Structures are given as structure tokens and as C-alpha cells.
Amino acid sequence: MNRLGIFVDAGYLFAQGSAAISGATEKRVNLSLNEQAVITQLIQTADELSGGTPLLRIYWYDAIGHSGPSLDQKRLAQSNNVKMRMGTLNGSGQQKGVDSMIVIDMIELARNHAIADAVLVSGDEDVRVGVQFAQSYGVRVHLLGIASETDKHNQSPTLVQEADTHIEWGPDIVNSFLALRQPQTRRPVKAMEFLGDLSTEAADAGATAAAIVERGDPEEIIVKMATAQVDGLVANDLQALKAALSVSSATLPREFDGKLLGMTRDALGRDLTQEEKRLARKTFKACVKRK
Template sequence: MDRCVVLVDAGYLLGAAASLLAGEPSRPRIAVDHAALIQALRERAEADTGCDLLRIYWFDGAPDRVPQPEHRRLRVMPRVTVRLGALTRSDGRWAQKGVDAAMHAELTELARNRACADIVLVTGDGDLLPGLMSAKEHGVAVHLWAVQAADGDYNQSEDLVAEADERRVLDRAWITRAVRLSDAPPGDAPRVATRPEIAAILAAPHREGPGGRPGPAARPLPVTAVESVGEGPAPEGGSAAGTRNGAARSAEDPDAPPAPRDGAAPAPRGVPTPKDLASLGRPAPSGHSGSVSAPTATLRWSSDRGWVDRGAPEEPPEIASLPMLSQLTTAEQRWADREEDITAVSGDPFEVGQVFARRWAERLGTTAHLDRLSAEYPRIPHRIDGELLRYAARFGLLAHKDDQIDEQDRYAIRAGFWRELDARTDTERAS
């Protein structure tokens, strides 16, 4: 049958492209226009084989085989089928599992069923050699494509190269039609909040704290962004009250960090959570006198049980009663939202927050709620904030980070949420 099929090992294609453009095989170093890349693959395959394209199979790894934003976009493109293997982390490096086996199975099955006349392989893995040989024995012409190596040498198995019927090198000019260097920092380096909206949330002055004094501003200090479900020591503040509380807790919990000695620099405060922000300016619970306990980080996420909040402070009734997005969404809107998420939302944390806020604001039907919530900045009601984090989880913002939302991602999600609401209430925040 005069059709061609393209089998793409995404780990090889994008890793080799990153090596060529950035000098290291780190996919975060590059930004990929997947629509342009798929179109370029189709045009080149049809030109090289002289056959119409049947399908492009995109093989890639994903944590727990959960589709990431790029996979969600790819699998709704015409003539594209996504096959996912597992992605595991070992010794600080990501490794694909099951991708080679899936490519081998697809290659041999297509050839055995005579589904196509030509197969294009974009890979460098020698483990596919038996499948390549089997395809040839079934009368299929096998084309092997390589990405230009950064050092001018081979980046493919020599046995695979020797056995292929036709070979082609995708050079730098071809690669850069759809791939460019990313602006993101290399590797796993901590990302810096470059958006002024994030800086505004971190530096936002809060309402008066206990005793009529202004409450402290939230500061970006190192702490686990979202704690796993379970008990553990909570971060302490740098106040005298926090030091006393820390000393008392150390006696109860030997694993808690020791309290600073007199004259020593106070221990760094934890990144404030919605509970911390909401507790500022609230009266102390009855029965407590003297020092006020430092706020504790209790925002937790479990991929199995969802968002959990323990011991959250009481919110004003008008804020606690704000409807959630799910309560404002019809079945038809839910279907349309899912379509938009798959085809139009990139998964950028800031954009995720904007999309969520836009839907919520449009379905409220009144601006009174928006004005009321705007006055609570930068605090987001607990129920809505939890729903926002669950929505963000759909875009893989948890799966590749041990089921925890990265600290900078959290701030970007909430900054996007506030930017959208501010645009609707004509509010300007000082950055």
C-alpha cells in the first residue's frame, strides 16, 4: 500500500536538537513549536518516500504515563498518535522506560499487516535493530533519519545506520524551523520570578496584624512549596513569639530545627500559604493570651485525595460563601472547557491562573463578588484556591515534581489569577 508512516522517538529528536542548539541534551533548554515540527516531518516524509502520509507516531516518556501539556496538544493534531512510556528519575537524571519496546511493537505490527510501504524512523537507539530487520523482511522500505550531531559525529547506533534502506540527516536549518533556544534557565536551576505580578504578591502589604501593628509582608524564602499529606514540623517566623514557640515545639519534636540562640540570626520564615495570609489581621483564637503562634504551612496536596486543608482559620462569611467554579459551570461548559484546555491552553502556570479566573469571573454574573475578592488581595479563599490548584494539576504541574507544586509555579498560578481579576475590576497593583 503506497502510504508512509513516521515513528518518532521524541527523546532522541528533541534531546539531539537540544545538544545541537544548546550544547547539552536538556529538553528544557529548547522551545518547540510542535505544530510546525509535525508539519515539517510530514512534508519531508512525503517528499522522501513519494507516498502520502498515513500517520505520525510520537513516542515519548511521561511521569506515570500522565500526558504533559505538549502531549495533550500533539494528540489532537491530525494524523498524529501519541504513545507514552514511563519517565523515571534516577541519580538526578530522567530516563524513559518502555518507549523502545513500544516503538519496536508498532514497527513490526505495521510491517506485518502491510499497513504501509515505507516507514521513517527518527531514532538513534540500537534496540530497534531487530524490529527494523523484521520490517525489511516484510517488504517495507525503512528510512532512518538522524539529527545533525553537535560534534559532527554519529549520534545513532552504527548497526541501525548500516541496516537502514535510506538515510537522511536533519540539519540545523531544518531543526530551527520549529525549535529554538528557550529563555528558561538551564537544567533544574531555580527559576526566578520575572513577572512583576509575582513580585507584587510576594511584597504585598497585609492588613493590620495582632495589636494593631501592620502585618508582615510575604517574602520569598526557601521552603517546600506544597507539603505532602501528613504531619511534619511547620516553618517558624522570625519574631520573638515565633522563637518561643519554636523552642517549645523542639522539646516535643526532636526532629524540629533548633531555635536560634540569643543574638543569632532568626531562622528563615517559610513561604506564606493561603492560611498564613488569611490569618494576618485576624484576632487570636479565644483562650490564647500573650504571644501569638507563628502561622504554619498547612496547604497540602495529595494526588490521590486532592487538596487538603487542616485547621484553616475562619474566613469572613461573605468570602467563605463565594461560589466555586464547579458550582458555576454547566455540563456543556465543562465539555467546552476541556476542549479549550487541550487545544488552546499551553500549560504555562501564569496562563493557567488567568484561564481559571476568566471562567470564574465570566460565570459569576455580577461584579460585586469580584470587588469583594479584590479587597482580599493577595489572599484567595481556601475553597477557590484549592480548586485552582486542582485545575493546575491537569497540566502536569504536579506529576513531574513528586506530586508537589513548585514554589514558583504556585506564585505564577496565583499571579495569573489576580492579573485577570484586576483587569476586570480596573485595579492596579504596585509591583
């Protein structure tokens, strides 16, 4: 069959993509993916590499953490022409089972003559055997990497040699689908410090940050923390949250929920009560919907 398969190692794409746009490898929690933009870019690049071979589908290989799939993983799984293949994360946050799934899929699709071209986004030596077997069935394999000033050799040299063609995306392309979120500060934000920066309305009304804390008014701190976090969302996260909350307004995606509650806890200097957690989540979701 004259079809094209695209095989994406998400771990490689996020790690090297973040290095390309920021100069350092960032944690996944600090990265926002525009799912439709990366799908469009993958299909466009694959079309150029294969000379116009029709797409079979995109195979996206990632790992699920203990808390379940993230918002971008759920959105990708629901996207047209995308097949999610999910491995697991070990205790060190490393992907397990992803390379073997890539190899198996490449071999099976090639053996069954389901594809004539394959575009592979990866840098791992372990997937080289999949390239070799696919080529033995007549498949042309195009290796796609991500150029990084901090790691110019982020793909196995023997994997590069094995591929039929090899190109790299630069920072300008990566920036079209990947963005940095505001990282959560490692230094706890104290209520006095936070309100001193953000409570301009309270100051205008004659109430200082000190007075707010003295009178034991955590609700104002919680509301301001939630509002500030929504104000700091990158455009793609805001759009994705709006879509997610329109489907299920009761649930806040875990990667945003954890950051919201963690930073609010740091601001108050204590654990939140269940009622305070509900207030933080309600305020956050209301602010997202108003944007």
C-alpha cells in the same frame, strides 16, 4: 497498501534537537515544542524521502512522568494524523518501553501490508530489529537523524547501515519547531534582589524594595514574579497556554505551575500559603490572557 508510516522517538528528538540548537543536551522542562511545526516538517521530509507515498499516520513515542502528560504531549495527542504511544519514566528520568513499542508497531504494520515506506526518527540500536523485520516484508525504511556538533555519532552505526536511506536535519530545520525556554535558576532569587531589579513603578512612587519587604507585602512580590515569568515565555509556550486556558481556565499546566510556585517560594524565602498560591496562579493566567 501503498502508505507511509512515520515513527518518532521523542526522547531522541528532544535530546539531539536541543544539542543541535544550543550546543548541549537540555532537560525537557527547558524545551518548548511547536507541535504543528514539527508535524508539518516530518510530513514534508517523509514525502521527499518516499517519493510521495501517502501518509498513513505519525506514531509518536514518548514517556509520561508521575505527574501525568505535559502540555505538548496533550496537544500532540489531539493533533490530526498523530497516534501517541506512551511509555513510562524510571527514577532516573529514562524512558522505558519506548523502543519495544516502536519495534512492535513497525513489524505489525509491515506484516499486515499497511505500509510500504517507514520514516524512523531514532538513534537506538535496539530498534534495528524492527527495521530488519519491516524490510523482510518489503518495506523501505528511511532513517532520519539530527546533526549535532557536540555528538556527531548520535545514531547507532549498525542502525544507519540497516536503513535503506539516511539523512539528517540540521539546526536550521530544528529551530523551526524547537526552542529553548528560560531555564529555572539554580540560585534562589531573593525578594530584595528581585524587587530591586523589577519594581520600577514602586520606586517611582517612592517605595523601595526594602520598604516593601519591611512592611511585609508578599502580594507585590508574588504578582511581580508571575508577571515576569509570563514576560519570559517563548512564543510557542504563550500560544499553547492561551489555547489550553481557553479550554480549561481553572488548571495551569504542571510544567508551568511548578516553576511558578518554586521561583515564587524562593523569592519569598518561605513556603507559600494556599491563598498565595491562588494569587500566583490567578496573576499568571491573567497575564497570559492579556498578551
